[in-house]
Amino acid sequence: xxxxxxxxxxxxxxxxxxxxxxxxxxxxxxxxxxxxxxxxxxxxxxxxxxxxxxxxxxxxxxxxxxxxxxxxxxxxx
Amino acid sequence: xxxxxxxxxxxxxxxxxxxxxxxxxxxxxxxxxxxxxxxxxxxxxxxxxxxxxxxxxxxxxxxxxxxxxxxxxxxxxxxxxxxxxxxxxxxxxxxxxxxxxxxxxxxxxxxxxxxxxxxxxxxxxxxxxxxxxxxxxxxxxxxxxxxxxxxxxxxxxxxxxxxxxxxxxxxxxxxxxxxxxxxxxxxxxxxxxxxxxxxxxxxxxxxxxxxxxxxxxxxxxxxxxxxxxxxxxxxxxxxxxxxxxxxxxxxxxxxxxxxxxxxxxxxxxxxxxxxxxxxxxxxxxxxxxxxxxxxxxxxxxxxxxxxxxxxxxxxxxxxxxxxxxxxxxxxxxxxxxxxxxxxxxxx
Numbered sequence: 001x002x003x004x005x006x007x008x009x010x011x012x013x014x015x016x017x018x019x020x021x022x023x024x025x026x027x028x029x030x031x032x033x034x035x036x037x038x039x040x041x042x043x044x045x046x047x048x049x050x051x052x053x054x055x056x057x058x059x060x061x062x063x064x065x066x067x068x069x070x071x072x073x074x075x076x077x
Numbered sequence: 078x079x080x081x082x083x084x085x086x087x088x089x090x091x092x093x094x095x096x097x098x099x100x101x102x103x104x105x106x107x108x109x110x111x112x113x114x115x116x117x118x119x120x121x122x123x124x125x126x127x128x129x130x131x132x133x134x135x136x137x138x139x140x141x142x143x144x145x146x147x148x149x150x151x152x153x154x155x156x157x158x159x160x161x162x163x164x165x166x167x168x169x170x171x172x173x174x175x176x177x178x179x180x181x182x183x184x185x186x187x188x189x190x191x192x193x194x195x196x197x198x199x200x201x202x203x204x205x206x207x208x209x210x211x212x213x214x215x216x217x218x219x220x221x222x223x224x225x226x227x228x229x230x231x232x233x234x235x236x237x238x239x240x241x242x243x244x245x246x247x248x249x250x251x252x253x254x255x256x257x258x259x260x261x262x263x264x265x266x267x268x269x270x271x272x273x274x275x276x277x278x279x280x281x282x283x284x285x286x287x288x289x290x291x292x293x294x295x296x297x298x299x300x301x302x303x304x305x306x307x308x309x310x311x312x313x314x315x316x317x318x319x320x321x322x323x324x325x326x327x328x329x330x331x332x333x334x335x336x337x338x339x340x341x342x343x344x345x346x347x348x349x350x351x352x353x354x355x356x357x358x359x360x361x362x363x364x365x366x367x368x369x370x371x372x373x374x375x376x377x378x379x380x381x382x383x384x385x386x387x388x389x390x391x392x393x394x395x396x397x398x399x400x401x402x403x404x405x406x407x408x409x410x411x412x413x414x415x416x417x418x419x420x421x422x423x424x
Contacts, residue, residue: 009111069385076374 086232102129105157141167176219204375228258233267272320278307296393303406332363338370
């Protein structure tokens with residue numbers, strides 16, 4: 001679902017993608033924080049921690065059993 | 078007669094009507110991209126050019142207003158939404174503008190506009206890609222709402238919508254796109270406001286909406302085999318205007334009615350049908366009208382909860398058995414969810 005790196009499909013060109021990638025807000029924010037005096041090591045550590053959290057959450061979800069049907073009506077209101 | 082898919086039927090209606098009437102143009106998110114709305118707008122850009130077939134940004138409200146303006150000025154726009162859910166962003170245009178210009182100008186202005194929107198189901202569509210909302214749209218005077226469930230009606234309804242000088246919302250179901258059925262090659266309109274009896278029977282009338290007709294037909298087949306009970310399946314096709322006469326005639330014959338909706342039950346289409354039946358068939362009823370539909374929760378993402386959320390053939394079978402005081406039949410060897418399990422995406 002959604003667009004991927006399927007440039008041959010004609011949805012968008014690789015050039016357009018590359019142009020916008022240069023303005024990736026995450027990369028720009030990283031540069032900005034370093035400019036403001038944040039240590040690069042601290043940013044790298046933070047990125048690593050976030051990645052670990054995402055990966056362990058993914059694994060936890062994949063290993064978990066599917067919910068019982070009686071969970072259907074939980075937390076509606 | 079030759080058979081084609083629901084997707085091809087929609088596509089053929091667009092091709093033929095755009096060829097007939099140069100005022101028709103089609104637009105919306107990804108209408109002209111490489112996937113062409115699950116193939117339903119294939120080839121339109123190549124045949125009719127970018128002025129009559131184009132993609133738009135994610136801006137449903139503005140784009141609906143744009144269509145309204147085009148319609149007021151003599152064109153016949155077709156606005157496409159890949160999910161009904163996002164039409165809600167355009168409710169101001171729909172409920173306050175498009176629906177009311179004809180009336181408010183004493184008929185001087187008309188808004189001949191078609192809005193196609195697709196219902197999602199399965200594949201983790203969840204609570205933002207699975208709504209139907211037909212009862213909300215049908216609640217507003219000045220808009221026609223149709224929900225074809227077979228290729229023939231998909232083509233015929235779209236042709237009628239494109240020849241109507243009122244706003245018409247055509248709600249399609251994604252899981253119906255691969256359904257194959259007989260469709261005339263010529264453009265044959267299906268009248269807006271006409272129901273279709275998909276199966277005749279004398280035991281119980283089942284009024285089924287959109288994909289629920291597939292479930293109702295499945296239930297009919299099992300009930301006939303297991304209980305020798307024959308239900309009558311009516312596809313209203315059009316929610317507004319509603320073919321009340323076909324439903325009333327059936328219920329007067331059977332004395333029992335189940336409305337199987339593809340929506341939440343509370344304040345829904347089933348309540349409207351039940352009320353009309355009680356008004357017109359009160360003396361003929363052997364049981365209160367029963368409503369089936371979504372569980373009263375937002376649509377869950379995971380398949381086991383989704384299966385509990387949606388109404389299906391099993392619910393219809395059990396409901397008929399309860400009405401007719403029959404013992405529940407053994408369904409262990411039966412195959413259900415055939416459309417969901419067959420679907421290979423992409424969404």
